[in-house]
Amino acid sequence: MKTPPDQGSARPLIDKLGVKPGMRVALVAFDDAALRMAVAERGASVVAPASGLDMVFYRVTEPAELVRIRELRHLIHDRGAIWVLRNKGPDRKVREEDIIEAGRAFDLIDNKIASFSDTFAAMRLVVPLDHRK
Numbered sequence: 479m480k481t482p483p484d485q486g487s488a489r490p491l492i493d494k495l496g497v498k499p500g501m502r503v504a505l506v507a508f509d510d511a512a513l514r515m516a517v518a519e520r521g522a523s524v525v526a527p528a529s530g531l532d533m534v535f536y537r538v539t540e541p542a543e544l545v546r547i548r549e550l551r552h553l554i555h556d557r558g559a560i561w562v563l564r565n566k567g568p569d570r571k572v573r574e575e576d577i578i579e580a581g582r583a584f585d586l587i588d589n590k591i592a593s594f595s596d597t598f599a600a601m602r603l604v605v606p607l608d609h610r611k
Contacts, residue, residue: 492516494592495561495600501532506550508537508563530555537563537598538572544580547603551584556610560586560603563594577601585609 497503499521505513506527513535514524527534531553538544550560562581564572578588578601586603594600 490516491592491594492520495533496559496602497522497533502530503533503535504528504531504553506534506536506546507543508535510535527553529553532558534558534560535563535600536560538577539565541572541576544572544576547580547586548584551586554605556605558605561592561594561600562603563598563600566593566597566599574599574601577603 497517497520501517501520501522502525503517503522504525504527517524522532525531527550529552532555534550534554536546536550538546544562547560547562554560560581562577564570564577574588574591581588581603585605587606588601589604590602592600592602
């Protein structure tokens with residue numbers, strides 16, 4: 479899967495996703511060579527899922543997979559984020575509302591949406607400000 483730049487503006491996708499130098503990023507339930515390369519070029523690292531992550535990219539294809547956000551929540555620090563990637567188009571099974579509800583169930587809020595690629599949409603879940611330490 480090729481991850482092209484977001485067509486909505488001239489900003490590179492890696493900027494819209496908020497990846498910064500020094501970040502520790504995990505890819506869960508998918509692997510994307512273009513994203514790995516962009517993360518490395520940014521000076522961040524793709525690492526195995528572990529505590530203290532800055533960012534997690536998690537791909538879901540079925541609403542039932544959203545329950546895994548509970549365990550991923552414990553992997554990010556309070557200023558970290560979980561980007562939930564879902565299929566675009568009429569055949570998608572996971573709706574934005576499903577991701578929002580799952581995030582709220584695990585004390586996370588949605589605060590950004592991005593077009594990740596021609597086939598994936600992304601929604602960012604973060605810890606609410608009043609829950610951060």
